[in-house]
Amino acid sequence: MHPSQSNRLIKGVAYHGNRILRHVESDMRDIIAHHFNLVVHMFSHTDWDRHHSIMKEIVAITEGHGLDVWIDNWGISGPPGDKSHFLAYYPDSHQVYSDGTVDPVRACLNSSDFRKFTREWIDAVKEIGGKSIMWDEPHLPAKSMEQGKPGIWSCCCNRCKLLFREKYGKEMPVQFTPEVEAFRVNTVVDYFRDVTKYSKDRQCANIVCVMLGKEYGINLATIEAIAGLRTLDNIGSDPYWIGGEQLEPYEFVYKSAQHNLRISKQFGKDHNIWIQGFNVPAGREEEIVLATDAAYDAGARTILVWSYRGAESNDYRAANTDMTWQAIGEAMYRITERHREEQRLQRRSAMENTNG
Template identity: 30%
Template sequence: MSVKETGVSYYGISYPEHAKKDFQEMIEHNCNAVILALSEFDIDFWFPNIIEITKVAKGMGLKVYLDTWGIGKWFGGEPASNFLTNNPKNRQVSAFSNELLPAACFNTKAFRDYFYGICEKLATEVDADGFFWDEPHYALPKSYASITGGPGDDWSCRCPVCQKKFEEEYGYEMPKIMTKEVIEFRENSALEILKHASELIKSIRPNSRITCCVHATINTYYVKENRGYDNWDKVCKVDVFDVFSTTIINYSLPRSYFKSITQRTINAAKQHGKSSQRWLMGYYNEPEKMEEIKDIVHLYDDMGVESLFAWTYRGGYGTVLAAPHALEMWDMLGEAYGEVLDKEYSLKK
């Protein structure tokens, strides 16, 4: 068995005594780790209980990772962003129309100071095992056809800050067309902030395990958009990242796609000395037969994936994104985890 870590994301509960019951249910479903998905509001308002909930989870034997969920709408996630509400002029800007987009530009000093401040606060005061960078990406403008990858498609960010930074680095005005140099600039800028944040965290808490999770694609949709993290080799080369992770795949896609993405994930991780992580869809969409969840979990195990996570706890039960049979899906995931998790790492008594 290759799988040493199994877990789910967890959000929406901010009382340690209630979270304890949920953590016990996770353990009974063969999880040994949990990702706490923290919105900007959570970090601002519920911070004392985030500290306590982390202590409870770790006291029960769970590994705890902190997910900066939806922060600045630069990371994936549904939560609203306090930063965008309070800083309307620090948004990403589309290249063609100068449209202000609902996502923070992470080249602006205001956002970097804000984000680094959050990372420092969490690393200093919360005794977590690591951080999870959740699908960081550039915003996709909607004012033009922007998803075909053609040379005339709109993109972001071309705000004044990005334009100035580009000109300083390349010696000429930032083009409106996505050239090779623009792609390089966007990739480097996208990784620069995560690298610095990870270094900051490890300077405070050296044993923190940093996971960077990127979109699971095969040189098509997101690569054409060029969201900034599509160059897997460049992401894996970042020394301060410990785990290379790729996102959920819809159950309707062919198993050959699952295999290809997984093999690419493992190969990229191994080439640069990282651990590999794959995600399962545990909300909204479910397979025609629940047993397919086991098939995919075993596929990942057989191929050598070390860490498996599912979004989310209880199949999203009670939310608008719940799977049609959320609790049945949750139970099947727990059974699947139990079949592949190396017994040495199991918390189930």
């Protein structure tokens, strides 16, 4: 690695909703003009089935413009992301909630068929030219919360019940006990132990972005369990401040990024911090600049935005996509200039110490 690479500022943006190559060409130039150097491309089950050769060209176009590429496992196990077709072929691999209802769109992470499917998806990533995989927001869902804990949660399929009985010597309870919590975390970790080893054997880097929130099977409070996997290279999170709660963007992103960086450093991993560029209400576009500054101030040097042009192609797009994209570009420019100045001062100081 060149010495300057260790101090590189990585600025990424998620790109999805378009598979028309002539638009990809102009969009990549637009992304560069907004001061990015990395693109995260979705590779959903639909992309695999219907856009396989197109995705190979999209990766090549992106890299041809000098941009790095991460491939996102968008929806292959269910939300977040597009729906997976996997469950149409393996209906016994659905997640089941503690109240007995079946999740129609989420695959059980303990399903051997789903793990085989994931390995086949990794092979397809290699075929389209992918070198880095971003495992997007791994979690097990909850349909309700009670006193800060999941009330109705997954997965309670027969497969998981059997594994729970083998581990704890008793039936899986309906209540969310500490043993249930540990089992859910272990389910996510064991899945990633399996699939990241396979992708690492295929010479792919493994990046994970963790969804924040107590209702999910794993979050920053328990990320240490995943962080210990030697096959995982990069641990990140997405401290999105616009949503149900009223959060102050700078403080929330700064504290979340600091926590993420402490964990990454503890386990000797790289990091990634995501900035919210979707669902931005009119008049709040400047918060993107504040949040990006906060991530940088906390020490993050791999900072990404979800997503291109304020998620213009999605129902959760920003209210004013042009204004949002302009704010995103300004945010990237600000940290780019700050980073350049810091590197200049470091080099000058090193020269003065050498000459002195």
